[in-house]
Amino acid sequence: MDRFKKFMEDRTGVDHLSLALLILSIVLVLIGMVFRWSMVRFLSLIPLVLCYYRAFSKNKLKRHQENILFLKYWYPIQTKMMNKYRHLKARRQYKYFKCKECGQQLRVPRKKGKIEITCPKCRHTFIKKT
Incomplete structure (x- = not known):
């Protein structure tokens, strides 16, 4: 060696x-x-x-x-x-959505049911099923 x-x-x-x-x-x-x-x-x-x-x-x-x-x-x-x-x-682990107002891609955790998502960029809110 x-x-x-x-x-x-x-x-x-x-x-x-x-x-x-x-x-x-x-x-x-x-x-x-x-x-x-x-x-x-x-x-x-x-x-x-x-x-x-x-x-x-x-x-x-x-x-x-x-x-x-x-x-x-x-x-x-x-x-x-x-x-x-x-x-x-x-x-x-996450589901991705696009904000309809500004086009920002948003990430939310999976398997949470219907949740209200707020865009951090334009403050637009929408409800989606994860």
């Missing part, structure tokens, strides 16, 4: 881009196996080799810059995916 720690001491290690390359490689292998495409399975080695190259590289500055560039494009995608997940999760 000490020999491995000593070996990895000056190396980059695994970062977000390396993990993404590893996941891409696994996905390509699975697609190649399901559809019996040997070329796709062969191409899955490219991201895997890049993943290992990045993990064992000693050029930390260059690998860090590559990771920053990857994260610049990955974070907006990840944020959109997480917002959709949160929105789907919230749909189970």
Whole structure:
């Protein structure tokens, strides 16, 4: 174990881009196996080799810059995916209505029966079943 720690001491290690390359490689292998495409399975080695190259590289500055560039494009995608997940999760607990006066989207808890909803923006009230 000490020999491995000593070996990895000056190396980059695994970062977000390396993990993404590893996941891409696994996905390509699975697609190649399901559809019996040997070329796709062969191409899955490219991201895997890049993943290992990045993990064992000693050029930390260059690998860090590559990771920053990857994260610049990955974070907006990840944020959109997480917002959709949160929105789907919230749909189970809340019901959404639009105010007829101002168009504001209103969120009310589910399973409360008929309730009077007051728009916080324009103070318009209406009754809806949740």
